[in-house]
Amino acid sequence: MLLTPEAELPDLDLAGIGLTGTGITMEKPRMTGFSDNRRGYEVTASRAEQNLLNPGVLGLFSLEARMDLQGNGWAVLAAEEGVLDTKAEALDLRKDIRLDTDKGDRVRMSEANIRFPQEEIISNAPVELASGSMTLTAARMRVTENGDAATFEGSVVMILQPQGSATAPTRTAQ
Incomplete structure (x- = not known):
């Protein structure tokens, strides 16, 4: 039997890999690499879907x-959905995006475009x-x-809170 990308295949499950139509579904995929500055990165997911035509x-x-950061730090970026272009080493994220660093920095967004070799994150949606x-909100961001x-x-x-102050005045019941 000759299989071509255009062939319609039945649903199969082969140790975490399934074939459906012109696509492949993989469980727990993992990709690793290095940026142009030789900083490592790793991308994992619960599931990946790949179209054999692309x-x-x-x-x-x-x-x-x-992602490894300068000075031996790290950042973890999580999202509900994304599209990884392995040739361009780019990751476009959607839905509930969270970026946290080992230094306690936290970013929340609804979309982000990450270019690993350029070490760049762009969001054209509110962040x-x-x-x-300090807290900061903006319509767009480029890191x-x-x-x-x-x-x-x-x-x-931008809202700056003096060190050691409460985040909001407290009231006592009378």
Whole structure:
């Protein structure tokens, strides 16, 4: 039997790999690599879907990307859905995106485009950043230079809380 990408195949399950129509479903895929600056990254997911007509592109679900940062730090990026382009080493994320660093920085977004070799994260949707006693919201964000430079645009609001102060005044019942 000759199999071509256009052939319709029955659903099969072969040790975590399933074939359906012109696609492949994989359980718990993992990809690792290095940026242009030789910093490592790893992308894992609960499931990946690949169309045999475009094998360099993977749909990822419940995914997590761990990236080494300058100075031996790290960042973990998680999202509900994403599309990984293995040739371009790019990851486009959607739904409930969370970026956390070992230094306690936290970013929340609804979309993000990550270019691993360029060490760049771009979001053209609203973002929220919390770091120490600072929170920032913006309509768009671009992080470059492996996290050393960030640009925020559109309705940027920054709130600074003095160290040691309460986040909100407290009231006592009378």
